Amino acid sequence: MSEPIRHIVFDIGKVLIHYDPNLPFSRIIPDETERRWFFENVCTHDWNLEQDRGRGWAEAEALLIDRFPEQEENIRAFRQNWHEMVPYAYDDSVAIMTGLIDAGFDVTMLTNFAADTFVEARRMYPFLNLPRGVTVSGEIGLLKPDVAIYERHANDFGLEPAAALFIDDVSANAQGARDAGWQAVQFTGADKLKADLRELGVAI
Missing domain, CATH: 3.40.50.1000 (HAD superfamily/HAD-like)
Known part of the structure; x- marks a missing residue:
């Protein structure tokens, strides 16, 4: 009992x-295939989870921008548009x-x-x-x-x-x-x- x-x-x-990160990113990266690639390879679930563990956004963004410099604007857009993910x-x-x-x-x-x-x-x-x-x-x-x-x-x-x-x-x-x-x-x-x-x- x-x-x-x-x-x-x-x-x-x-x-x-x-919660859905696709909400702002359907506007930021309109192409569905490109957007899926971005979430699978750049701003991944595991990457975001480290911010939930306590890593600061500046460090998190810098790590990705170093690896994907051409994606800098999209990487920074994740935190900038977070409020749209929780509508x-x-x-x-x-x-x-x-x-x-x-x-x-x-x-x-x-x-x-x-x-x-x-x-x-x-x-x-x-x-x-x-x-x-x-x-x-x-x-x-x-x-x-x-x-x-x-x-x-x-x-x-x-x-x-x-x-x-x-x-x-x-x-x-x-x-x-x-x-x-x-x-x-x-x-x-x-x-x-x-x-x-x-x-x-x-x-x-």
């Missing part, structure tokens, strides 16, 4: 707010989160996010200030699904791992939470999340 849920921890990107919130998911807060649950957030862009996200989406707190990977130099980031979050916010539920859209990140002794569900949409919460005895 699972421990009753007392702490609920939300991921942010693709759970509470939309809207998932209102139904946000309503679940705020409903849990209103119902008295202990709600926090745990996210892979660059430190500076998270500051911008908080200005764009004030509901990110409603939970009790947040662990931002870029501020502490740890990334999901490393067990250490979940342990750090639980320690910093006084969570009992067995009574903590993590909600993340990435299967590996949900598994990382389980490996740290938490309960976890993979987010695929608000309706499924409501059903998962009901199944775990969490009523909003």
